[in-house]
Amino acid sequence: MNYGAHYQAEAVLAAPTDAVFAFLDDPMRLVGHMSRRSLMMGGGRMSIELDAAGGRSPGSLMRLRGRFLGLALTAEERVIERQVPKRKTWQTVGTPRLILLTAYRMGFDLRPRNTCTRARISIDYSLPESGAMAWLARWLGPAYARWCVDRMIGDAAARFGTRADVELPHIA
Numbered sequence: 001m002n003y004g005a006h007y008q009a010e011a012v013l014a015a016p017t018d019a020v021f022a023f024l025d026d027p028m029r030l031v032g033h034m035s036r037r038s039l040m041m042g043g044g045r046m047s048i049e050l051d052a053a054g055g056r057s058p059g060s061l062m063r064l065r066g067r068f069l070g071l072a073l074t075a076e077e078r079v080i081e082r083q084v085p086k087r088k089t090w091q092t093v094g095t096p097r098l099i100l101l102t103a104y105r106m107g108f109d110l111r112p113r114n115t116c117t118r119a120r121i122s123i124d125y126s127l128p129e130s131g132a133m134a135w136l137a138r139w140l141g142p143a144y145a146r147w148c149v150d151r152m153i154g155d156a157a158a159r160f161g162t163r164a165d166v167e168l169p170h171i172a
Helices: 017-024 134-160
Strands: 005-012 046-050 061-068 071-083 087-097 105-111 116-126
Touching: 005 134, 017 105, 017 116, 017 134, 071 105, 105 134, 116 134
Parallel strands: none
Antiparallel strands: 005 116, 046 061, 061 071, 071 087, 087 105, 105 116
């Protein structure tokens, strides 16, 4: 799929790569910011259902359900890559029923450095091109994508702390 937009955030976390991977590998932690009512969720929230693999193996399926501005939302995500303790990628499958994004691929990449980990979380996404809410999505979609990624990296930073003084090579 050709996604039209991209956003990523990085942090140097004060923890070894295996600990950071274990934290980010848990879908319940990654959707924590969407499970609470907030302005960015239009007053709604999302819940997640996991398959028997718990979102922790290639092919694993995760289902999101919730509300945004009173409208029902659903999306199914499938894990498409998982390389312990380096990276994980998942993407929407089928036709998600979302307002601000039409489809997306998300993931994280981790690189060790001494006792720290450089973490990058990213999203590639598409915005609706037509429909009653397309104007809202063009305005709020990029802000929502940034909010999600920033919250995920922020939750990891809150868990492990950060190290601004560690210089790490660029993640390709």
